[in-house]
Amino acid sequence: MKLTGAIFDLDGTLLDSMPYWASVGTRYLEQQHIAVPDVEQLALRIKTMTLPEAADYFRSDYGVQQSQEEICTRINHMIEDDYRLRAPLKEGTRDMLEQMKQRGVHMCVASATDHALVEAALRRVGVLDYFSFILTCGDLQTSKNLPYIFDTCTQRLGTDKRTTAVFEDSLHCVVTASGAGYPVVGVYDDSAKTETEEICRLSRCFVYSWKELDIAHLEQSL
The missing domain is CATH 1.10.150 (DNA polymerase; domain 1)
Incomplete structure (x- = not known):
């Protein structure tokens, strides 16, 4: 798909x-x-x-x-x-987002960080316009221990959960999204290096760098 x-x-x-x-x-x-x-x-x-x-x-x-x-x-x-x-973009982020845009993928950001700070950072690094919207846990009075933020994002994007990938670096978020039926792409970060093995197990694919992401391969797993 x-x-x-x-x-x-x-x-x-x-x-x-x-x-x-x-x-x-x-x-x-x-x-x-x-x-x-x-x-x-x-x-x-x-x-x-x-x-x-x-x-x-x-x-x-x-x-x-x-x-x-x-x-x-x-x-x-x-x-x-x-x-x-x-705070800088992770390596390869801009090229990855451009590939997503060219393929017609609808994108948003779901973060636990304050909405104004998310928007300020994305604007500063020049990628804000790739996203249809930003949604934060504060906006919804929730946490990523619950799938509510992911479900709300999908509803606003107008996409099917089965073909809407969630990209996360933290195990508790991966557990929530995968448990709710989303295809998850695990993204390596040093802060979660002890969680890497379990994140890999729960994810459709795992990347150490955005340069490794193969969107066509991801689609084959949907």
Whole structure:
């Protein structure tokens, strides 16, 4: 079957931005004069959380006194410059998107990151116009532990779930999308290197680089 739709994650999939997120929790807590005994463990713990969920975690487990809204606002301010000024596209992203466009694939972005930051980053790196829309977990008050964001994207794209690929780098997102019946393309990122084997198992195909993506081969698996 022909690929009709593509739902792309942003961080670690299109954008090489995971290093900024890996450190932001620790940076925030240190600004609150709270020591973090295991930086790597904290990064892994909050990786699957939405920002409000991480804020609640900081309040319950680290004793942060700020409100959830105050924590989210502060972290978004901390990460904002990374998106507006620095975070680069992953290698081969633009060429891949152009190939998708030439094949008539309808594309969107589904991200857990703040909508304004997603839009700012994609505009800065010059690929915003490839996408029909951006949809974030914040927009829908959901997380990627549930398929709601993927289902909403498919409805808005007007495509069939069976021919709409979900491109993700994180295991929990791959589990959600594949479990909901979407063909998943796993995308390697260093932040999820310990999850690579399981992501490969659950995905229709897996790429270490966008240069490896063979759209015709993907279509054969649909």
